[in-house]
Every structure is written in C-alpha cells, then in structure tokens.
Amino acid sequence: MTTSTSKPIKSPASPSISSIQQKEIFFKQPRAVWAVFFACVIAFMGLGLVDPILPAIAKNLEASPSEVTLLFTSYNAVMAIAMLVTGAISSRIGIKRTLLAGIMIIALFSALSGFSNGIWKLVLLRGGWGLGNALFVATALSAIVSLSKSGTAQAVILYEAAIGLGISVGPLLGGELGSISWRGPFLGVASLMVIAFVGLVQWMPKSNMQSSTRSKTSLLDPFRAMTHRSLVVFGLAACLYNFGxxxxxxxxxxxxNLDEHGLGYVFLGWGILLAVTSVFMAPKLQQKFGTIKSIRVMLFLFGLVLLAMGIWTSIHWVVIAAVIGAGALLGNNNTLITTAVMNAAPVERSTASAAYSFLRFIGAAVAPFLAGKLAEWFNPHVPFIVGAGFVMAAVLFIGLNQKHLKHVDYVGSAH
Known part of the structure; x- marks a missing residue:
C-alpha cells in the first residue's frame, strides 16, 4: 500500500526512458497484428470513400436525402444483428478465416453496388456489405487485442489508429473517384478489399487460422454478457452517442453545399483529427482525468458542436468547421470508450465487443434515416439539434450510472 507522503527520487531521464520504452513496445508488434492493422485501414477506407458521393447518389438515382441515408441504415442494422453471431462464427472457423470471409463479402457487395441502377437495390446491397463488415470489424478488434504484446489499452489505440488512417485517406480518394462517377468509390472499395485479402493471406500466420479462444462461443454469450451492467451502460451510451x-x-x-472534391477534403480533415487524437491525445486524457470523466467531457463538447451546427446550419463555413473540429472529439471518445468496453466486464473480449457493438449500432441504424426524415418534416436545422439532444442524453446516462463504471478507471490504469 502506497501513501502520498512517499516521494520517489526524481530523475530527469526517467520519464523520457519510460516514454521511449513504451513507444518501442507499441511499434514492436507481431507480424500478424500489422497484417490485421493493414486490413483495417483498407476496410475503413470504404466508409470514407462513400461519404463524399451521397449528394451525387441522390441526384443520379433521383432519390431524396432520407432515401440516401438508408444506405447507412441498412448497413448498420445488419451490422448490429450480425455482431451477435460473429463470436460464434470466429470460434468455430478461426480468426483468420472469419477476417477473410468478411473481406470477401465486403468486396462482393461493394462491387455489386457499383453496378446498381436503383436506390432500393443499392440499399439492400449495402446491407450485405454490413454483414461483411460485422465479421471483419468485431474479429479485427479482438484479434489485435489478443495478438498484441503491448496490453489492451495500447492495442485499442493501434486499432483506432487504423480506423482513423482509413477514414482520413478514404474521403480524399472517394472525392477523386466520385468526381469521375458516383460508382467509382464503390468499385474502388472492392479493389482495395482484394488487396487487403491478399495481404492478410500472406502476412497472417497459419497458426492463427484457429480461434484464440479455447472453447466455442455460444450464440447466447453476447446476451449473457449484457447481464453485466457496466457493459450495457457503455452500449446504450454509445447507442445514444451514435445518433449524433x-x-x-x-x-x-x-x-x-460542396461538390465531391470539397466534401472529400472536409472529411479528410475530419479523419486526420480523428486519427491523431485517437492515438496521441486520448491516452493522455485517460491518464490525467480518468476514462469516464474524459468520455463525458468529449461527449458534452460534441453535443455543443452539433447544437452549433443546428443553429447555424445555413452558414456553410460554420458547418464545415464544425465537422472538421468534431473529428478531434470523436477520435478521443472512440478510443476512450472502446478501451473502457474491453475492461468493462469479466467476459471474453470478442464477446464484450459483440454485445457492445449490437447495442451501439442500433443507434447507428436509426439515426441516418431519422435525420433525413426530420429535415423533410421540419427543416435542415432539426436533425443536428435532435442529434445534440441524444448526445447530451448519453452524457447524463453515464453520469447516472457512474458508480457501476468506477472499476474501468482502475483496470485501465494497469495497462
């Protein structure tokens, strides 16, 4: 037991040596981790590639904004349901085969989307894409955490870095391809998935073909995991946060009011801030203020950003600046809450990820379509104001359940 009166002898060199050692451990990962990291970058490029062409899809397929937002709704709804079976699948066919299956499904449905001629067909194909993404995303996170030698917190940072890198580069490429044709980004995703497939086949060792878990995961395990209140709190908070x-x-x-190039550059800036803060700033916030307090502050600030977007929706530069700036808040929050989930309950990490993802993607499925409909029913200001309300509700919900989350800060400090 330590006391505040015992003060170690200060050495100017100690902090720098510790920092160097931590960086060496962080970057000195098994080749399998870097294989999954590379595949994650390519996979999350797919999300950013599509975003700059949403208005172009609406124009070319003669669809309303609310119909186009269904591309996110079908994608996230299928992901939410599929997350419940990812653990059962990966524990039976192995991590590597599950990752490869997810990549193949993404490649197939993104290619078919590129040849689609109707908005409703495109919505259905995006649902198939969501199935592939569920298999890949849930397994990739548990794979990196399980295979990493640097601890849970550092592994999550690596995972979030891959997401941020993919999301930041994707819009730039999507804007360029989208300026040629709205079909370009879909076909681009398919091509990148083929590259990721080849990379994973070659770089991930055959020894990881089998699941890292000793027993087969039951389909009921994610539901059993939801009996742990801390996990449910994070899942429902993320559900509310995903509305924003x-x-x-x-x-x-x-x-x-931007073309494909302009939207690509805006979301490039958003993604860069998301990537940088998720890797460099989130760990510092966690160490200085604690995980739960940092999450609440980031969500509160994000709620204020959405509120500003709702008030000044017609001032384009305000919306653009708010979107880019929000990247910093989202990068911090994503790393903080993902780290918290991995330490929230005494269950397998893949099971925790599946249960959490199911809950959070419910919000992600409803929010896009609701935003489009709110704009149609009322005006363009309302979606952002309602989104801000949901995010503030997440802040309040975490605060009301804080006594059930205290152990997360203690566990997180050990990594």
Whole structure:
C-alpha cells in the first residue's frame, strides 16, 4: 500500500526512458497484428470513400436525402444483428478465416453496388456489405487485442489508429473517384478489399487460422454478457452517442453545399483529427482525468458542436468547421470508450465487443434515416439539434450510472 507522503527520487531521464520504452513496445508488434492493422485501414477506407458521393447518389438515382441515408441504415442494422453471431462464427472457423470471409463479402457487395441502377437495390446491397463488415470489424478488434504484446489499452489505440488512417485517406480518394462517377468509390472499395485479402493471406500466420479462444462461443454469450451492467451502460451510451455521430456523417454532406472534391477534403480533415487524437491525445486524457470523466467531457463538447451546427446550419463555413473540429472529439471518445468496453466486464473480449457493438449500432441504424426524415418534416436545422439532444442524453446516462463504471478507471490504469 502506497501513501502520498512517499516521494520517489526524481530523475530527469526517467520519464523520457519510460516514454521511449513504451513507444518501442507499441511499434514492436507481431507480424500478424500489422497484417490485421493493414486490413483495417483498407476496410475503413470504404466508409470514407462513400461519404463524399451521397449528394451525387441522390441526384443520379433521383432519390431524396432520407432515401440516401438508408444506405447507412441498412448497413448498420445488419451490422448490429450480425455482431451477435460473429463470436460464434470466429470460434468455430478461426480468426483468420472469419477476417477473410468478411473481406470477401465486403468486396462482393461493394462491387455489386457499383453496378446498381436503383436506390432500393443499392440499399439492400449495402446491407450485405454490413454483414461483411460485422465479421471483419468485431474479429479485427479482438484479434489485435489478443495478438498484441503491448496490453489492451495500447492495442485499442493501434486499432483506432487504423480506423482513423482509413477514414482520413478514404474521403480524399472517394472525392477523386466520385468526381469521375458516383460508382467509382464503390468499385474502388472492392479493389482495395482484394488487396487487403491478399495481404492478410500472406502476412497472417497459419497458426492463427484457429480461434484464440479455447472453447466455442455460444450464440447466447453476447446476451449473457449484457447481464453485466457496466457493459450495457457503455452500449446504450454509445447507442445514444451514435445518433449524433451518424447525423453528422450521413446528413452533413447535404447542407455543406460542396461538390465531391470539397466534401472529400472536409472529411479528410475530419479523419486526420480523428486519427491523431485517437492515438496521441486520448491516452493522455485517460491518464490525467480518468476514462469516464474524459468520455463525458468529449461527449458534452460534441453535443455543443452539433447544437452549433443546428443553429447555424445555413452558414456553410460554420458547418464545415464544425465537422472538421468534431473529428478531434470523436477520435478521443472512440478510443476512450472502446478501451473502457474491453475492461468493462469479466467476459471474453470478442464477446464484450459483440454485445457492445449490437447495442451501439442500433443507434447507428436509426439515426441516418431519422435525420433525413426530420429535415423533410421540419427543416435542415432539426436533425443536428435532435442529434445534440441524444448526445447530451448519453452524457447524463453515464453520469447516472457512474458508480457501476468506477472499476474501468482502475483496470485501465494497469495497462
């Protein structure tokens, strides 16, 4: 037991040596981790590639904004349901085969989307894309955490870095391809998935063909995991938070009055801030203020950003600046809450990820379509104001349940 009166002898060199050692451990990962990291970058490029072409899809397929936002709704709804079976699948066919299956499904449905001629067909194909993404995303997170040698917190940072890198580069490429044709980004995703497939086949060792878990995961395990209140709190908070996140992602392109190139650059800036803060700033916030307090502050600030977007929706530069700035808040929050979930309950990490993802993607499925409909029923200001309300509700919900989440800060400090 330590006391505040015992003060170690200060050495100017100690902090720098510790920092260097931590960086060496962080970057000195098994080749399998870097294989999954590379595949994650390519996979999350797919999300950013599509975002700049949402208005173009509406124009070319003669669809309303609310119909186009269904591309996110079908994608996230299928992901939410599929997340419940990812653990059972990966524990039977192995991590590597599950990752490869997810990549193949993404490639197939994104290619078919590129040849689609109707909005409703495109919506259905995006649902198939969501199935592939569920298999890949849930398994990729548990794979990186399980295979990493640097601890849970550092592994989550690596995972979030891959997401941020993919999301930041994707819009730039999507804007360029989308300026040629709205079909370009879909076909681009398919091509990138083929590259990721080849990379994973070659770089991930055969020894990881089998699941890292000793026993087969039951289909009921994610539901059993939801008996742990801390996990449910994070899942429902993320569900509420995703109303704001996907309102920004799916509806903001319709009010910025930019072409594919412009939207690509805006979401490039958003993604860069998301990537940088998720890797460099989130760990510092966690160490200085604690995980739960940092999450609440980031969500509160994001709620204020959405509120500003709702008030000044017609001022394009305000919306553009708000979207880019929100990237910093979202990068911090994503890393903080993902780290918290991995330490929230005494269950397998893949099971925790599946249960959490199911809950959070419910919000992600409803939010895009709701945002489009709110704009049609009322005006373009309302989606952002409602999104801000949901995010503030997440802040309040975490605060009311804080006594059930205290152990997360203690566990997180050990990594």
């Amino acid at each position: 996140f996907f309102t920004l992602l799916a509806y903001a392109p319709f009010v910025m």
